Amino acid sequence: HVVAAVIYNDRNQILLAQRPLHKHQGGKWEFPGGKVEPSESATTALKRELFEELGIDATTKAMQPLLEIKHAYTDKNIWLDVWTVHQFQNEAIGREGQTIAWFELEELKNLDFPAANEPILTKLFAQSL
Numbered sequence: 001h002v003v004a005a006v007i008y009n010d011r012n013q014i015l016l017a018q019r020p021l022h023k024h025q026g027g028k029w030e031f032p033g034g035k036v037e038p039s040e041s042a043t044t045a046l047k048r049e050l051f052e053e054l055g056i057d058a059t060t061k062a063m064q065p066l067l068e069i070k071h072a073y074t075d076k077n078i079w080l081d082v083w084t085v086h087q088f089q090n091e092a093i094g095r096e097g098q099t100i101a102w103f104e105l106e107e108l109k110n111l112d113f114p115a116a117n118e119p120i121l122t123k124l125f126a127q128s129l
Contacts, residue, residue, distance in 0.1 A: 002078050003046040004033035004117075005058070006066060006124065007085045007092070013102040014124075015092055016111070017053065024076070025114040031082065032100075042081045050085070054092040054100065062087040067123055071116035080116055 007015040016029045034049035036042060043060040050056050062085055069080040094100045103111070105128055108121060 001036040001042075001081065002033060003036055003042050003049060003081045003083065004031040004120070005046055005050060005063070005083050005085045006031055006120065007050075007056075007058075007088070009102060011102075013104055014108065015054075015100060015102055016108075017094065018099040018101075019114075020096075020098060024073075027112070028114050029111045030114060030117060031120060036081070043083070046083055046085075050088070053094075053096055053098070055095050056088040056090045056092050058085045058088040067119060069116055069119050073115070078116055080120075082120055 009015070015032065017032045019026050019028050019030055021027050032050060032053050033046060034053065036045040043063050046063060047058055047060060050058050063083045066082040066084050069082065071078050071080065092100060105124060108124070113121065
């Protein structure tokens with residue numbers, strides 16, 4: 001069970017992180033997040049992960065569910081619980097050494113994402129019509 005966030009800034013740009021090369025799907029862009037611990041709710045895990053990875057503080061009130069994805073890679077299965085975040089405190093930084101960047105929605109079409117992220121992109125582009 002993995003949580004991920006589509007994080008928007010006040011200019012409606014979306015924050016992405018680039019996966020480290022040594023990790024599964026390394027080098028690809030992703031929506032920030034991480035694993036849900038057994039004792040955590042999805043929103044508690046997302047709040048923790050966003051602070052650990054990016055140094056931002058998002059209240060659970062600022063999180064809205066977007067979609068859930070079950071995806072099978074050849075080497076692992078994931079359940080991706082995706083949320084939108086429109087408000088947070090602190091400036092985002094790559095606290096784990098990862099590259100992060102803000103992108104306009106249209107720019108996402110030119111980036112390389114893990115296959116499990118395709119339904120997120122489809123939903124974001126459909127909402128923008």
